[in-house]
Amino acid sequence: MKTKEILKKLIEFNTINDKENKEILDFIQNLLEEKGFRVEYRSKCLVISTKEKCKLGFIGHTDTVQYGDDWTYNPLELTEKNGKLYGLGTCDMKGGIAAILKAVIDIDWSNFNYGIRLFFTYDEEIGFNGIKEINGQNIKIPENVIIGEPTNNEIMNGSKGLIELKFEFNGKSAHSSNPKAGKNAIENGLVFLNQLRIFYNNLKLEIDNRFEIPYTTMNIGKIDGGKSINIVPNYCETYIDFRIINNEHRVKILNEINRLKELYQFEYEVINDIKPFITESKDCRTTNFITEASFIESKYRYILGAGPIKAHEANEYITEESLNKLVEQYKQLINKLCI
Numbered sequence: 001m002k003t004k005e006i007l008k009k010l011i012e013f014n015t016i017n018d019k020e021n022k023e024i025l026d027f028i029q030n031l032l033e034e035k036g037f038r039v040e041y042r043s044k045c046l047v048i049s050t051k052e053k054c055k056l057g058f059i060g061h062t063d064t065v066q067y068g069d070d071w072t073y074n075p076l077e078l079t080e081k082n083g084k085l086y087g088l089g090t091c092d093m094k095g096g097i098a099a100i101l102k103a104v105i106d107i108d109w110s111n112f113n114y115g116i117r118l119f120f121t122y123d124e125e126i127g128f129n130g131i132k133e134i135n136g137q138n139i140k141i142p143e144n145v146i147i148g149e150p151t152n153n154e155i156m157n158g159s160k161g162l163i164e165l166k167f168e169f170n171g172k173s174a175h176s177s178n179p180k181a182g183k184n185a186i187e188n189g190l191v192f193l194n195q196l197r198i199f200y201n202n203l204k205l206e207i208d209n210r211f212e213i214p215y216t217t218m219n220i221g222k223i224d225g226g227k228s229i230n231i232v233p234n235y236c237e238t239y240i241d242f243r244i245i246n247n248e249h250r251v252k253i254l255n256e257i258n259r260l261k262e263l264y265q266f267e268y269e270v271i272n273d274i275k276p277f278i279t280e281s282k283d284c285r286t287t288n289f290i291t292e293a294s295f296i297e298s299k300y301r302y303i304l305g306a307g308p309i310k311a312h313e314a315n316e317y318i319t320e321e322s323l324n325k326l327v328e329q330y331k332q333l334i335n336k337l338c339i
Contacts, residue, residue: 001105003327004085004320006031007098008078011087015063018044018122024062028101028120035105037118040139044122045130047139050104051115056337057142058104058116058330059131059292060097061124064089070314084317092311095318096148096326099306103330114338117142124292131292144337145298146330149291150318152307153325158286159294159303160211161244161276163253166237166269167192169225173234182232186225189236192264193220196240199256208245210284216253217243243288244276277301304329 013024025046029039032048041047067075067088075088085095097120104116119141121130134141169189174182200218207214218240225236244250250273257268274294278284279301289311293301306318306326 001031001102003098003102003323004078004080006101007085007087007090007095007323010062010094010098011078011089012076013062014076015089016066017126018063021062021122025120028062028097031101031105032118036109037104040117041134041137043133045133046120047117047134048120049115049117050109051112053114054117054140054142054338055114055144056116056334057119057145057298058100058148059119059121059145059296060093060100060148061121061130061292062094062097063122063125063130064092064094065125065312068314072315075316080320083320085320085323086315086317088316090318091150091306091309091313091316093149093305095323096150096305099323099326099330100148102327103334106327107331107334112334112338116334116338121292128292128295131295135295141296141298143298144300145293145296145302146333147291147293147301147303148305148326149287149289149303150305150307150309150311151287151303152309153304153322153329154285154307156285156287156303157281157301158210158278158284159276159290160216160286160288161247161250161294162272162274162290163242163244163250164271164273165240165257166271167240168267168269169236169264170266171232171234171236173227174232176230176232179232182234184232185236186223186233188264188266189223189225189238192260192266193238195260195264196256203249203252206245206249210278211245211286212288213243214245216245216249239271246276250275 073079079086123129169185171183171185204215222239226233306322
């Protein structure tokens with residue numbers, strides 16, 4: 001089966017929010033079992049390998065994001081035009097999965113001393129619950145791992161961490177003609193945000209040039225509160241994320257939030273707390289997005305997938321040239337690490 005034919009089949013499964021999770025895993029499992037792979041674990045995840053001793057692993061998530069009404073092509077069909085392969089998930093990341101499958105089924109594993117372990121996960125786009133489930137099963141992940149997220153065929157060896165937070169400010173309602181009778185939760189929140197911004201402006205001066213954006217970033221993504229223009233608001237909430245360059249910044253951010261909490265009397269919840277990682281190498285290239293690489297502890301973690309990088313875009317696509325090149329890149333890594 002050609003790589004493009006595998007990708008065509010993968011695209012036809014509607015895995016938005018893992019809708020056809022079972023069906024896509026059945027297809028992958030059947031394809032690999034025909035080549036002698038054995039299932040190690042199966043739930044909404046699939047872990048499957050060739051030998052007991054594995055030096056190399058590949059991780060790929062089967063779920064996709066929801067598509068919008070601005071698509072020209074049918075998102076659930078592979079459309080080929082001028083060397084471009086259109087379809088929901090072609091880039092993120094069914095193209096990567098197709099290349100993984102093609103690479104491993106083309107190889108005669110009887111000639112290798114070490115096998116390969118493949119991890120197919122779910123819920124990567126929302127909560128990373130698939131890779132978290134695998135971690136909870138104590139399944140051995142090889143020391144070398146490739147994540148097939150889109151990189152336009154460039155090997156990436158690091159990504160920033162992520163802290164996502166929700167803040168809640170409580171006040172007291174009153175008529176706007178007499179604001180002293182109430183406590184304005186929105187104003188309290190704005191004062192807090194201003195103080196947090198002052199802290200952040202100093203933090204971003206600490207840089208790491210291994211990242212394309214070489215400093216920790218802060219984004220105030222949402223603010224909500226109040227009921228009416230003539231009522232002092234008794235509630236306000238805001239959502240903030242930090243993309244951190246190192247774990248030291250994580251500690252500094254949380255320490256500052258706890259200090260400000262004593263001053264401005266709010267509650268907060270850490271929604272996501274994901275560590276940054278760098279796999280040391282001569283050439284360091286990093287992603288600006290979070291992948292499942294951040295959830296594993298393998299010594300050598302790399303991100304390598306097809307391109308161009310069109311994840312989450314209308315008329316998402318990769319080129320056939322990039323897809324075929326990726327298969328050869330994967331084969332080279334297998335021949336290097338599993339011999």
